[in-house]
Amino acid sequence: MTDNIKHHLNDAVLMAYSAGSLPEAFNLMVAAHLSLCDACRARAESFDALGGEVLEQLESAAVAALRPGSYEATLALIAGGPVAEKTRDDLPCAVLPKPLRDYVGGDLNAVRWKPVGMGVKQAILPTSKDASARLLLIPAGTAMPDHGHHGTEMTMVLQGAFQDEDDYFARGDVEIADSDLHHTPVADIHEDCICLAVTDAPLQFDRLIPKIAQRFLRI
């Protein structure tokens, strides 16, 4: 947990996370950030509370009649016993927050890096295809090539830090970039920089898939 986070998630993303309408890769970004950031977690909980009130206040026309025997069927489900609970995987010193460890199968030493040039490595995480998530490792002091963005891209620092023309991003900080941003991030010289990057424009052939992430990103 860190209080030093300066760059947070916006309302639009938190609301879409609460509503459950983000692509899996963006859910992963939000879950990872909330694991490090109390402030955003509290905001996310208030969006859940709003969802609860929407549910509570459904107009009578929108409330659906249950199938006859629905209650008994539910009791039968309960009698069938609970689904096994997830066991706790507690690694207080991990670099990767728990939701990321679930996708990687462990902490940093379990990541299968692939070189992408200039010493930069990446590992693509298995999410649904409507958006992509990857871990990036940028060697200390290295500049990423100057680049623009397709669609919406969010990057969160997990280790080290990077600097671009606008700002400095350290562990837990999230940079939200869209096609307007053109920048050259440079990893801090003290440590290799490891980031989680998600984007809704991962694969150009996926153009026809509705860009769900953009629903609320620019409210």
Next chain:
Amino acid sequence: MKARQRQVTPKNAATRLLWVEHVARIRDHKDTQAFAELFGHFAPRVKGFLINSGADASLAEECTQDVMATLWNKAHQFDASRASVATWIFTIARNRKIDLLRRQRRPEPEDLTWGPEEEPDQADVLTLQQETELLGAALADLPHAQRELIEKAYFGDLTHSEIAAETGLPLGTIKSRIRLALDRLRHAMK
């Protein structure tokens, strides 16, 4: 102002506390009477929520039973100092919706408070339930058009442009209305 009246009123804190007790009775005594009451109130709402989110009736029914069974099985995980019963059920329903409708995993944040299950402080429980009452009242008081957009955002299967097509509102208006609604809710909560 449109003459259209709300069919529901937000629940007061007393009702909310009663539901909190119901969950505790399920957890401690496997109390089917308490469960039947929660089921009667929430199950039709969960099903309606899922149908509005794009599930067909039979998937929504199956999913609703599952959500309500989860409430029973996980009653010990409910923390009334952090959520109202409605909030908790909403999150369970939302997660099942992602599982079943979207066939995706739902990554959840690391659980910070997992550990020895202590009974939450009663003062915290009361505060939280009262705050949720305020939020409910603020939502109920929103102008109809704003509230409807918030609902559609939570049903989650409309993009802003689809909302625009359905309501005939220009997109910019929709975005500013949702923002306005959030501002109002925040203000009402102060």
